[in-house]
Amino acid sequence: xxxxxxxxxxxxxxxxxxxxxxxxxxxxxxxxxxxxxxxxxxxxxxxxxxxxxxxxxxxxxxxxxxxxxxxxxxxxxxxxxxxxxxxxxxxxxxxxxxxxxxxxxxxxxxxxxxxxxxxxxxxxxxxxxxxxxxxxxxxxxxxxxxxxxxxxxxxxxxxxxxxxxxxxxxxxxxxxxxxxxxxxxxxxxxxxxxxxxxxxxxxxxxxxxxxxxxxxxxxxxxxxxxxxxxxxxxxxxxxxxxxxxxxxxxxxxxxxxxxxxxxxxxxxxxxxxxxxxxxxxxxxxxxxxxxxxxxxxxxxxxxxxxxxxxxxxxxxxxxxxxxxxxxxxxxxxxxxxxxxxxxxxxxxxxxxxxxxx
Numbered sequence: 332x333x334x335x336x337x338x339x340x341x342x343x344x345x346x347x348x349x350x351x352x353x354x355x356x357x358x359x360x361x362x363x364x365x366x367x368x369x370x371x372x373x374x375x376x377x378x379x380x381x382x383x384x385x386x387x388x389x390x391x392x393x394x395x396x397x398x399x400x401x402x403x404x405x406x407x408x409x410x411x412x413x414x415x416x417x418x419x420x421x422x423x424x425x426x427x428x429x430x431x432x433x434x435x436x437x438x439x440x441x442x443x444x445x446x447x448x449x450x451x452x453x454x455x456x457x458x459x460x461x462x463x464x465x466x467x468x469x470x471x472x473x474x475x476x477x478x479x480x481x482x483x484x485x486x487x488x489x490x491x492x493x494x495x496x497x498x499x500x501x502x503x504x505x506x507x508x509x510x511x512x513x514x515x516x517x518x519x520x521x522x523x524x525x526x527x528x529x530x531x532x533x534x535x536x537x538x539x540x541x542x543x544x545x546x547x548x549x550x551x552x553x554x555x556x557x558x559x560x561x562x563x564x565x566x567x568x569x570x571x572x573x574x575x576x577x578x579x580x581x582x583x584x585x586x587x588x589x590x591x592x593x594x595x596x597x598x599x600x601x602x603x604x605x606x607x608x609x610x611x612x613x614x615x616x617x618x619x620x621x622x623x624x625x626x627x628x629x630x631x632x633x634x635x636x637x638x639x640x641x642x643x644x645x646x647x648x649x650x651x652x653x654x655x656x657x658x659x660x661x662x663x664x665x666x667x668x669x670x671x672x673x674x675x676x677x678x679x680x681x682x683x684x685x686x687x688x
Contacts, residue, residue, distance in 0.1 A: 366488035367478040369461065372452060374445065380453035381418060389507040393418075401514055401642035409514035415505075421504055422452065423496060426494040428473045439465065439489045440473050443580055447477070448505050457481075462652040465489070467500035474501040510584040517617050518607055518648060519581040525576065527608035530667065531555065533600060542569055552673055564673045568624055572673070576607060581617075581648050581656040588647075593655045596620060596647060601665050620647040 348568060372378060384390035393410050394403045421502040431439050443465045450462040458481055465475035474492035495499060506512070533540040539555035552564045576587040586593060602620035608614050648658040 333449075365371070366490075367480060367483055367486035368490060369408070370425045370427065370460070370476065370478055370490075370492060372454070372459065375422050377454040378419060378422065378452060378459075380451075381415075382451040384449045384450075385507045386448075387507075390510075391507055391509055391512050393512075404512050405509060406430050408509075408512075408514050409516075411514050412513060416514065417504055418444045423503060424494045424496065425501070426491055427490045429474065429491045431489050431491060436489065438444070440477075441488055442466065443475060443477055448455075449508065450505055461485075462505075463489075464502050464505050464539055467502060471500055473496060476501075479489060494520040494596050497547045515583070515656075516578070517648070518576045518605075520607075520609075521577050523573060523577065524610045525607050526571070526610050527606075527615060528573065529555075529604075529606040529608075531604040532667070532669065533602060533604065533607075535669075540670035540673075542573060544573060552670070554670060561673075563675045565675050568673050572642065572668065574629040579662065579666065581650070582645070583657050584654065586647065586655040586657055588655060596655060597649065597653060601649070602646075604665055605663075610672055616650075616656075618649040619658065619667070620649070622646050622657075 336563040379395040381393040382390065383393075392405055393415060394405055394406075396403050399409075401409040401412055404417050438565045443463050447463040447465045450464055451458060452460045452462070461479040464477070465477075467474055468491055472516060473493050475489055476492045477489045492501065498585045523544075523672060527541055528537060528542055529541040537556045541553040543551040543553060548566060548570070550566055550569050552569060553559070554561055588596065599620070601620050603619040604616060605619070606614060606616035614656040622645055624642045642660075644660055646658050646660060646663065648663070
């Protein structure tokens with residue numbers, strides 16, 4: 332009896348052991364020996380190049396620029412710092428959430444092969460890791476991905492990845508449209524290293540002005556119409572105005588105009604021009620055009636019942652002479668002030684004197 336009981340216990344133990352082995356080796360999608368799971372980059376300060384391509388033959392290349400807080404985009408532009416920082420953060424914290432269920436594995440591999448994005452990560456000039464990035468899982472809490480390394484080759488197994496501390500999917504971070512990656516800053520002077528700011532009101536020249544700045548409180552206000560400096564003005568208002576140029580961005584480089592519509596716009600006169608002369612001698616400017624209201628949007632009439640002639644939320648901005656962007660009036664209206672906005676206060680002791688003729 333005791334001998335039979337001992338044999339029974341041995342059989343139970345062996346059965347339990349076999350079950351554990353099955354769970355480890357087959358229950359989790361029967362992971363093969365060359366399945367790669369180490370997606371994360373431990374030290375992203377060593378990452379100096381990122382290449383992303385999709386199946387539609389669109390691609391972007393990001394390269395870390397020396398002595399700059401912005402990465403280079405396709406060798407032509409600055410890249411958005413927020414988007415690059417998000418990628419680097421993703422590389423640091425990405426991990427495997429789970430294996431792909433065996434029943435879905437072949438389909439996931441097929442979708443990754445036919446529609447996945449390729450992401451190459453370089454460290455110190457050498458290819459370090461390649462991701463094949465697929466779609467989100469059905470519950471939108473994971474992303475199907477596959478890993479490849481120069482040492483191990485391509486993994487035979489896809490995985491569901493996620494990022495610690497984040498609920499959602501990661502595929503939208505690997506976009507390939509160049510315009511979406513472009514840095515949107517027009518004027519970016521956190522240290523206020525500028526010597527002149529000129530605002531031209533082309534339809535009302537008497538409102539135009541130039542501010543000359545030599546640091547500290549050394550300010551001059553120049554009337555473009557009178558072609559002379561204004562003797563009295565509110566220096567605090569002028570200095571506060573200059574502070575706006577620490578960070579000025581367009582909304583997007585996607586104008587939503589056809590090529591012929593952009594050409595027509597460029598052949599008309601702008602309503603305003605903002606121009607900044609940097610201490611280095613370089614000059615940056617943006618020409619601003621009114622924009623027609625979007626058909627079907629709600630427009631608020633004025634006190635006389637008239638609907639606005641122009642879009643009240645957006646305008647077009649042209650940079651580098653020919654690139655048409657969308658800009659927000661919320662941002663740029665503060666810059667499009669008339670010279671009269673800097674008239675001295677009646678309580679300043681100097682008495683009020685109109686600046687504009």
